[in-house]
Amino acid sequence: MARLADGDPEAARKLAACHMPRVLATSYRILGDHAEAEDVTQEAMLRLWRQAGDWRPGVAKVSTWLYRVTTNLCMDRLRRRKRQMTAVSDSVGVETAAFASNGPEPVDPGRPVEQRLMEADRAAALHAALAMLPDRCRAAVTLRHLEELSNPEIAEIMETSVEAVESLTSRGRRMLAARLLGKRDELGLG
Amino acid sequence: MAQGENRDDSEQSLELFFTAARETNPVPERRLLERVIADANRVQARVRRSRRSEANPKPVTGSRFVESLRETLGGWIIAGALAASACAGIVVGFAGPGFIADLQSKVFAADDSEFIEFLAVPSIEEFFPEDVS
Numbered sequence: 001m002a003r004l005a006d007g008d009p010e011a012a013r014k015l016a017a018c019h020m021p022r023v024l025a026t027s028y029r030i031l032g033d034h035a036e037a038e039d040v041t042q043e044a045m046l047r048l049w050r051q052a053g054d055w056r057p058g059v060a061k062v063s064t065w066l067y068r069v070t071t072n073l074c075m076d077r078l079r080r081r082k083r084q085m086t087a088v089s090d091s092v093g094v095e096t097a098a099f100a101s102n103g104p105e106p107v108d109p110g111r112p113v114e115q116r117l118m119e120a121d122r123a124a125a126l127h128a129a130l131a132m133l134p135d136r137c138r139a140a141v142t143l144r145h146l147e148e149l150s151n152p153e154i155a156e157i158m159e160t161s162v163e164a165v166e167s168l169t170s171r172g173r174r175m176l177a178a179r180l181l182g183k184r185d186e187l188g189l190g
Numbered sequence: 191m192a193q194g195e196n197r198d199d200s201e202q203s204l205e206l207f208f209t210a211a212r213e214t215n216p217v218p219e220r221r222l223l224e225r226v227i228a229d230a231n232r233v234q235a236r237v238r239r240s241r242r243s244e245a246n247p248k249p250v251t252g253s254r255f256v257e258s259l260r261e262t263l264g265g266w267i268i269a270g271a272l273a274a275s276a277c278a279g280i281v282v283g284f285a286g287p288g289f290i291a292d293l294q295s296k297v298f299a300a301d302d303s304e305f306i307e308f309l310a311v312p313s314i315e316e317f318f319p320e321d322v323s
Binding site for chain 2: 004005007009012013016017020021024025028029034037038041042045046049050052053118119120122123125126127145146148173176177180181
C-alpha cells in the first residue's frame, strides 16, 4: 500500500492480482450476477486506490477492509434491487436465472469433464439456494463457508458481534439444507 | 441417535455443495483487470499532480491574491461585514464620541424616545461620564 501511495504503478497491478479474484468471487456469490459482481469489484478496488494515501499499516488488513467494502456494496445493490422488484417471487426467479445463465467456470479444467459438470451443477444449485436467503444471512454464509473466514473476521467485516454471525450462519445452513438436500439424488449425492 | 446420524449426513452433503461452489470460482477477465488498473493509474496521476502543486506552490499574485484573501476571510459576505465595521471604527475614531450622540438624536427623533427607553438603548453619555471634549 505504501508503494501504491508513492505512485508505483506496479504496486497497483500486484494488489489487483492478489485481491481482485477474492472480491469478484465474494460479490458474485452474494449478488448472483456476473456483470454486477464485476461492477462491485471495480468500485471496491477504486476505493482501495483512493484509500492508499491515508492507509495506516497495522490498523487493518487489506483483505479484511476489502471484504467489508465489498459486502457493503453488495448489500446496497441488493437493497436497491429489492426496491426495484415488485414481487419477491420475481426477484428469486431473476437471481436463480442469473446464476444458471452466467455462472463461473471451474478453476481446474484438468479434472474429468463429468466431475466438472457435476460440480458445476452442485455449485449452481447452491448459488440458487443462496439467492433465496435473507441478504445478511447470505453474506454471512458466503464469507463463512465459501470464503472460509473465521467468525470473528466476519463479525469485523459485517460490523456485528460474533454471536450474531453464528446465528446468521446456522440459520443460513438450515435454510440451505432444507432447499438442497431434496436434490441430493439428481446431483449425484444420493 | 437416528436423528443425529441424519444431521451428520445432511451436514456432510451440504459440505459437498460448499466444496463444489469453492471449486468454481469466477475468474476475473482481462478487460476487468484493465478497467481496474486504469482506475489506479487515474488516481495515482491525480495524487502526483496534487503533490507537485503542493511542492511548487504558485506565487500569490493578482486575482490569486484576491482569491486567497477571500478564502482566508471566509467568503465575500464576511469580508464585506469586516470592511464595513472597519470603516465605522475609523469614522468614530475621527469624529469623536459627540458624533454618535448627534447621530443618535438625528436618527431617533424625539417621538421615538419612549421606544428607545423600551429597548433600553443606553445613551452614549453613560459610557463617557466625564466631558472628554
